[in-house]
Amino acid sequence: MVVKLLFLWLLFCLSWAQEQRCLQSASSCDECIQAGCAWCNSPQAHIRCATTEKLRSTGCHGRHIYNPSGSIQVVKNDSGADPADAEPLLLQPQEVSLHLRPGVRESFPLTISKATDHPTPEPIMNLSNVPAGVQVTFSSITKGNPQLLQVSVEAAQCPRKSGASNQNRTGPWSILITPRGFSVSLKLEITLLCECNCTGSHEENSPACSHHGTVVCGQCECYVPYFGKQCQMNGDFISPQYEDLCRMGPNAPVCSGRGICVEGFCECNRRADPNEMYSGRYCECSNFDCPHHNNRLCGGNGRCACGRCVCNSEWIGSACNCSTETASCMAKNQMLCNGRGVCECGKCHCMPPHVGATCEECPDCVDVCQDHAACMECRAFRTGAKKDT
Structure with missing residues (x-):
């Protein structure tokens, strides 16, 4: 009974942490799916970024929910001739295309057939051109000849948008997997699912945007000079001195004290570090003013979004300082904390x-x-x- 309660408590904590991560990543569809959450494209949505179950429970229809999943496609899988008559080694498949969602592992089988007179020790796989943050691992399923391996691929997170690397920040990348001592290789092409494909949901002059904007991914992109959640306000009729539109509340500072008010809009101050910035309608958000752990922003295990840490998978806590890894809590009887505690x-x-x-x-x-x-x-x-x- 104690073990069951501890297990249910752990599930609750993980679910709560996921919901918090989704709520903190609700400013755009891209940020939402990069946090491992689902996005609601409906203009009527009250909650946009959450788990699929949460979005459905708040009235978002399934056709409006964008929650991409990884996929594996075998591009080339020639059986070839008997290895004894041709190459001393045959890999199947020879080419695989992989769409990978960060934080989610994808796996596929790899068969290694050797010539009958060739020794069959455990193969050592060499990797080339592996991008930073992508991990490729191998585990043996069956031994002998042919031998079956499982290839697992996982990306920790989406690369940051900075510098000239933007052009290839999500791939596709080509990785070569080659058994040591042989010339044959498996070509693995990886593309990260870091950006939303919302082109099919564009609606020009949308009623949801007061006919003054376009609905993109369920949100209004207003035409100049309109602004507001439904593009309901006209910037041409705002007095330059009327700074109330640049305040979050009646007594709040203009642009949160982090910018200047220009015709009812906040222009946020720039930081000395170009990677640090203020954002938001009232410059109320920042990507650097988050809790630190071990002198690292968000413990080095997440990113800062509007003053809160959005943790990578397997990390929780206000500073992403708490690992959800449980191996270190496993007792000799294969029970977490021997069934006598909480991990x-x-x-x-x-x-x-x-x-x-x-x-x-x-x-x-x-x-x-x-x-x-x-x-x-x-x-x-x-x-x-x-x-x-």
Whole structure:
């Protein structure tokens, strides 16, 4: 029962962390899906970025939900001739195209056939042209000849939009997988799913935008000089001195004290570091003013969005300082914290009187030997408290 409750509690914590990550990534469709969430394209949506289940429960129809998933396509898979008659080694498939969503692992089988007179040790796979942040691993499914491996590919996160690397920040990239000592290779083409494909949802002069803008991914892109959530305000009729439109509230500072008001719009101040910036209707957001852990923004395990950390997968906490990894909490009996505690941030918090790294120690517990000591003394030596019973 205790184990079941701990498991349910862990699921609740992970679900809550995911919802918080989605809410913090709601400024655009791209940011939303990069956080591992789903986006609602409907102009009537009250919540845009959440889990698929949450969006459905708030009334977003399935046809308006954008939640891309990875895919694997075998491009080339020639069986070839008998390896003994041609090359000493045959790989199947020879070319694979992989669409990869960051934080989600995709796997496919790789068959290695060797010539009959060739030795069959465990192959060592060489990789070339692997982009930063992409991890390729191998695990053996069957041994012998032919041998079956599982190839797993995962990207930690989408590359940042900065510098000239923008042109190829999401691929496609070509990786070569070559067994050491051979010339044949598997070509793996990887494309990251980091951007929303909302071209099919454009609506010019949309009523949802007061006929003054275009709906893109469910949001209004207003025509000049209109602005507002539904493009309902006309900038031509705003007095330059009327700064109330640049305040978040009646007594709030103009542009949150981080910019100047120009004709009712905030122009945010620029930072000395070009990677640091203010944003938002009132310059209320920043991408650098987030909690630090170990002197790193968001612990180096996430990104800063509007003053809050959006953590990478497998990390939670206000500073992305808490790992959801549980291997370090696994006891010898393959139970988390021996069923006597809760695994938080990769560490066990034991329920008294249990202690230890995995809650397997209990100095104050009565063990079976202590429990039967009086009986054993009586039976073996005819002495002790129970000698007359």
